Amino acid sequence: MSEATKTSAEQLLAVRDLQGWYDESHVLHGINFDVKRGEVVTLLGRNGAGKTTTLRAIMGILGKRQGSVLFEGRELIVLQPRDIARQGMAFCPEERGIFASLSVDENLMLPPEVKPGGLSREAVLDMFPNLRERLRSQGTKLSGGEQQMLAIGRILRTGAKFLLLDEPTEGLAPVIVQQIGRTLIHLKQQGFTIILVEQNFRFAASVADRHYVVEQGRVIDTIPNADLTANIDKLHAYLGV
Amino acid sequence: MFELLGIPPQALFGQLLLGLINGSFYALLSLGLAVIFGLLNIINFSHGAQYMMGAFVAWMLMTYAGINYWWALLLVPIIVGTTGVVIERVMIARLYHLDHLYGLLLTFGLALIIQGLFRNQYGVSGLPYSIPGELSGGTNLGFMFLPNYRAWVVVASAIVCFGTWFAIERTRLGAYLRAATENPVLVGAFGINVPRMITLTYGFGVGLAALAGVLAAPIYSVNPNMGADLIIVVFAVVVIGGMGSILGAILTGFGLGIVEGLTRVFYPEASSVVIFVIMALVLLVKPAGLFGRTA
Numbered sequence: 001m002s003e004a005t006k007t008s009a010e011q012l013l014a015v016r017d018l019q020g021w022y023d024e025s026h027v028l029h030g031i032n033f034d035v036k037r038g039e040v041v042t043l044l045g046r047n048g049a050g051k052t053t054t055l056r057a058i059m060g061i062l063g064k065r066q067g068s069v070l071f072e073g074r075e076l077i078v079l080q081p082r083d084i085a086r087q088g089m090a091f092c093p094e095e096r097g098i099f100a101s102l103s104v105d106e107n108l109m110l111p112p113e114v115k116p117g118g119l120s121r122e123a124v125l126d127m128f129p130n131l132r133e134r135l136r137s138q139g140t141k142l143s144g145g146e147q148q149m150l151a152i153g154r155i156l157r158t159g160a161k162f163l164l165l166d167e168p169t170e171g172l173a174p175v176i177v178q179q180i181g182r183t184l185i186h187l188k189q190q191g192f193t194i195i196l197v198e199q200n201f202r203f204a205a206s207v208a209d210r211h212y213v214v215e216q217g218r219v220i221d222t223i224p225n226a227d228l229t230a231n232i233d234k235l236h237a238y239l240g241v
Numbered sequence: 242m243f244e245l246l247g248i249p250p251q252a253l254f255g256q257l258l259l260g261l262i263n264g265s266f267y268a269l270l271s272l273g274l275a276v277i278f279g280l281l282n283i284i285n286f287s288h289g290a291q292y293m294m295g296a297f298v299a300w301m302l303m304t305y306a307g308i309n310y311w312w313a314l315l316l317v318p319i320i321v322g323t324t325g326v327v328i329e330r331v332m333i334a335r336l337y338h339l340d341h342l343y344g345l346l347l348t349f350g351l352a353l354i355i356q357g358l359f360r361n362q363y364g365v366s367g368l369p370y371s372i373p374g375e376l377s378g379g380t381n382l383g384f385m386f387l388p389n390y391r392a393w394v395v396v397a398s399a400i401v402c403f404g405t406w407f408a409i410e411r412t413r414l415g416a417y418l419r420a421a422t423e424n425p426v427l428v429g430a431f432g433i434n435v436p437r438m439i440t441l442t443y444g445f446g447v448g449l450a451a452l453a454g455v456l457a458a459p460i461y462s463v464n465p466n467m468g469a470d471l472i473i474v475v476f477a478v479v480v481i482g483g484m485g486s487i488l489g490a491i492l493t494g495f496g497l498g499i500v501e502g503l504t505r506v507f508y509p510e511a512s513s514v515v516i517f518v519i520m521a522l523v524l525l526v527k528p529a530g531l532f533g534r535t536a
Contacts, residue, residue, distance in 0.1 A: 082435070085430055099419065101420070106413075112431065112432055114432045
């Protein structure tokens, strides 16, 4: 394993008693979890458990939220989304958020640099060669897999080293899922820290260090990836598969 | 001596030019409306009043401070645009969480107040604003006489429209704007200050209206009602072009001005309604407008 993982004892994110609402509906009922620098952790759970909402609450784009989100010792819960992004955190939404009125290249170049040391445009295109041939196309004319690569690629440019990825494999062909899995492992080796929301539990097992099981707006269990096989029945029960 | 369908060429080209001039104002004004609607989702009903303010501020600068037309072209959009920034920050920004209708009502009310204040102060008879010396007179093109100032209005409007189109469709700043129009939440989550961008966009749209007002001042008399008369037609232009479409606003603005001019030649009785007839037809056939995106 690389340098990045060896020095990974440092606590990067601490979420404590995170509460969240969509309009009047109380969705998060006190989420608690930690992420260390250089880790890949997943939030697993059934539909509607509050996984996406947790990412949105961390990123500050949930209408009403309470509790504490400490990132590198700084409280994010009081900040605007744009200021949270500028701490070095980047969000890739479930619907991918590719802009139809922008070309692929414009989509790629859209997020501003928030920290030094982001990937160059060339490095992103080397990582996802499919995009290079489609730079002038309308962003939403890409295939689902290419859109996902674009959505991940563009936030790698920003210099953010903490990525929130919401179901990056949803609806994609197995070969594309594999490519995204390889990309995440590569990013981890480069020292990125990632929170991954996943329904695809086999994919999650192939990339993550740890799994947090979310149910009804709470983290109800923590399973290290190494212990996954031993806990497989329990996990199946949680996920209802 | 050539005649087209029994119409003397003087009359034809005269009306075409008039149509092109009107089209220049339609284009500039509907462009501002389109830019504002695109990002703010607000139908800026005070656009006509802000156009009128442009003409009045140019007149005031000239009358009270001796500042000439050329400086007015630069200063008036900034001054009136700044009032737009204040209005957006103090009032419009409070309405974004509500239905579009509230923004429309607010800006409509503001238009009435602004027009009322100017009417109270300056009356309705109109104030003269002379054509700058450099652009007085005209050029004889052989088939018609072209007043220099009117030629300037068409050229200036075309340049500003193209510049705005270019800035929005071809630059990085424009990419931010287009992206924020589609998904402001995500753009904010990338670290971009979307509220500030919205404020400046409103200021820019209002500035465009004010610029049109300065261009109009030497042609039409400077009058508190000048915007109210024009804005209804401009809204029809925006609907025909497609709400929020930049290119649509520009092309339909110029195009409908010309159509209106031609109607005045061939069937003058219909000239004041032709744009609304076209609007009705477009709405029937293509409800999103000629250049509108259907989601």
